[in-house]
Amino acid sequence: METGKRVTKRRAETRQRLLExxxxxxxxxxxxxxxxxxxxDRAGYTRGxxxxxFASLDELFLAMxxxxxxxxxxxxxxxFDGLAxxxxxxVRSVVERLLPAIPLDDVxxxxxxxxxxxxxxxxxxRRVLTAREExxxxxxxxxxxxxxxxxxxxxxxxxxxGQALIAVHDGTATQCLxxxxxxxxxxxxxxxxxxxxxAYSTETGGKP
Amino acid sequence: METGKRVTKRRAETRQRLLExxxxxxxxxxxxxxxxxxxxDRAGYTRGxxxxxFASLDELFLAMxxxxxxxxxxxxxxxFDGLAxxxxxxVRSVVERLLPAIPLDDVxxxxxxxxxxxxxxxxxxRRVLTAREExxxxxxxxxxxxxxxxxxxxxxxxxxxGQALIAVHDGTATQCLxxxxxxxxxxxxxxxxxxxxxAYSTETGGKP
DNA sequence: CAGGTTCGATGCATTCGCGTATCCGATACG
DNA sequence: CGTATCGGATACGCGAATGCATCGAACCTG
Numbered sequence: 001m002e003t004g005k006r007v008t009k010r011r012a013e014t015r016q017r018l019l020e021x022x023x024x025x026x027x028x029x030x031x032x033x034x035x036x037x038x039x040x041d042r043a044g045y046t047r048g049x050x051x052x053x054f055a056s057l058d059e060l061f062l063a064m065x066x067x068x069x070x071x072x073x074x075x076x077x078x079x080f081d082g083l084a085x086x087x088x089x090x091v092r093s094v095v096e097r098l099l100p101a102i103p104l105d106d107v108x109x110x111x112x113x114x115x116x117x118x119x120x121x122x123x124x125x126r127r128v129l130t131a132r133e134e135x136x137x138x139x140x141x142x143x144x145x146x147x148x149x150x151x152x153x154x155x156x157x158x159x160x161x162g163q164a165l166i167a168v169h170d171g172t173a174t175q176c177l178x179x180x181x182x183x184x185x186x187x188x189x190x191x192x193x194x195x196x197x198x199a200y201s202t203e204t205g206g207k208p
Numbered sequence: 209m210e211t212g213k214r215v216t217k218r219r220a221e222t223r224q225r226l227l228e229x230x231x232x233x234x235x236x237x238x239x240x241x242x243x244x245x246x247x248x249d250r251a252g253y254t255r256g257x258x259x260x261x262f263a264s265l266d267e268l269f270l271a272m273x274x275x276x277x278x279x280x281x282x283x284x285x286x287x288f289d290g291l292a293x294x295x296x297x298x299v300r301s302v303v304e305r306l307l308p309a310i311p312l313d314d315v316x317x318x319x320x321x322x323x324x325x326x327x328x329x330x331x332x333x334r335r336v337l338t339a340r341e342e343x344x345x346x347x348x349x350x351x352x353x354x355x356x357x358x359x360x361x362x363x364x365x366x367x368x369x370g371q372a373l374i375a376v377h378d379g380t381a382t383q384c385l386x387x388x389x390x391x392x393x394x395x396x397x398x399x400x401x402x403x404x405x406x407a408y409s410t411e412t413g414g415k416p
Numbered sequence: 417c418a419g420g421t422t423c424g425a426t427g428c429a430t431t432c433g434c435g436t437a438t439c440c441g442a443t444a445c446g
Numbered sequence: 447c448g449t450a451t452c453g454g455a456t457a458c459g460c461g462a463a464t465g466c467a468t469c470g471a472a473c474c475t476g
Contacts, residue, residue, distance in 0.1 A: 009443070009444085009452095009453095010442085010443085010453075010454095011452085011453070011454095014453080014454080027329075028329070030239075030240050030325065030326065030329060031240060032238050032239060032240010032241045032242075032322075033240045034240075035432085035433060035434090036433075036434075036435095037432090037433070037434090045454075045455090046454070046455055046456075047433095047434085047435085047455090048453085048454050048455050048456070049453075049454050049455080050454095051434095051435070051436080051454095052452095052453060052454060053453095053454095106328075109328070110325055110328045110329060113321060113324055113325040113328065114322065114325040116321055116382060117238065117318055117321040117322045117325060118238065119386065120314075120317070120318045120321065120385055120386065121235075121236070121238060121318060126386050126387070129386060130386050130387060133383075160396050160399065163383065163393070163396050163400075164396065164399075164400045164403075166379065166383070167375075167376060167378075167379025167380045167382075167383060167397075167400060168375060168376065168379055168400075169379070170375075170378065170379040170382060171374065171375025171376055171377070171378040171379035171380075172375045172379075174324060174375075174378060175341075175371065175374070175375060177328060178327065178328065178334050178337060178338050179334070179338055185371070188368050188371050188372065189375075191368065191372075192371075192372045192375060192376075192404070195372075195404065195407040195408070196400070196403065196404065196407070198407065199403040199404070199406065199407050200403070217422095217423095217473070217474080218423075218424095218472080218473080219422085219423070219424095222423080222424080243462085243463060243464090244463075244464075244465095245462090245463070245464090253424070253425085254424070254425050254426075255424095255425090255426095255463095255464085255465085256423085256424050256425050256426070257423075257424045257425075258424095259424095259464095259465070259466080260422090260423060260424060261423095261424095
């Protein structure tokens, strides 16, 4: 009786499996070189199922990306909630708690990078991407600000810090995944984050 | 009589035009969705010419990327040389001289982003990419260090600064090109660079 | 300027991927 | 339970892109 959706059930399962398959296929082949059939094969369906659920590969790509990145944000949020009361001494310790909350998934990052390139070509997708980045910043920065407050630091311009951290994350993520076995790169990633957070916050009077 | 290359002349021209066409086509369509024929059409040749010069689109992609990125580095070098004697007061003025030397080319960045994604899938290309980043850092950091020296600042760990700046550049470039008409993003880009350079350098005694 | 060589054009066969139209089994509903 | 609807499979035709094999023209060389 509800308005709109009259049909459901295994359909969700099918969609889900197609989306998962797409992530894997895109990561291996690259989005541009991927075909509808590859995705269907991996998901265990035929093209009929695909076209019954999506109009095009582009649409699937977008749907997959949105779902996945949304999951990432919620994952971040819960992780943040988990570390409510931990020992915090300085900026470095704060960063070292928060950074691992953003997992560097090789598979996801490949797809993510291609989505960015894709978005740069499609004005419509640009808004989607920037909106997502805003969401991420809005999710992370308040926690960061709170934690910094606990060690006696204030953040004059949270939005600027958010944008800076996203840039730092993206940039260093590339470097880390290009040389996953080079520990130096990873250390420098943390270092950079620490310095940026420091630079965007100021010491205040006392710590509780 | 020289060993090796016995043939040349218009071939260079052909190659060149194919490479240029490839850049444009890849930027518009994305590498993955580009075809040999599209590149040839834009260059004014037929597929015969292509297969006579390259074995595959992948090979062309790599060749084009290498040429272009090499040009970028030499371009940077000459620009740096040009600003030998300019007024420099503080870190910000230094950054404001150096940043524009790295042009944010929309077309190139799209291709570049896809190449990165491509490299993440091909171990062989990873080395190529990291090597190029090293080259870029090696080209830029010495100038930066020298300029900082002129305003009484030293850089304890130039390599770390190099990696940090590359990350910052890549990350903020994405943001700027996603919202090219948003001046805030651009300002923050410069800001971030200034703060990072500041954080990675220390004040010394006097300035000449 | 004559010779052979090289470069790029052309034609062809083939494979690949797409999108649709149709059919059959599964599923919800009365 | 029977039945109507839905979801995915199957089958088909089409267009596009590939890679090669061959041909004619442009190019150096002596």
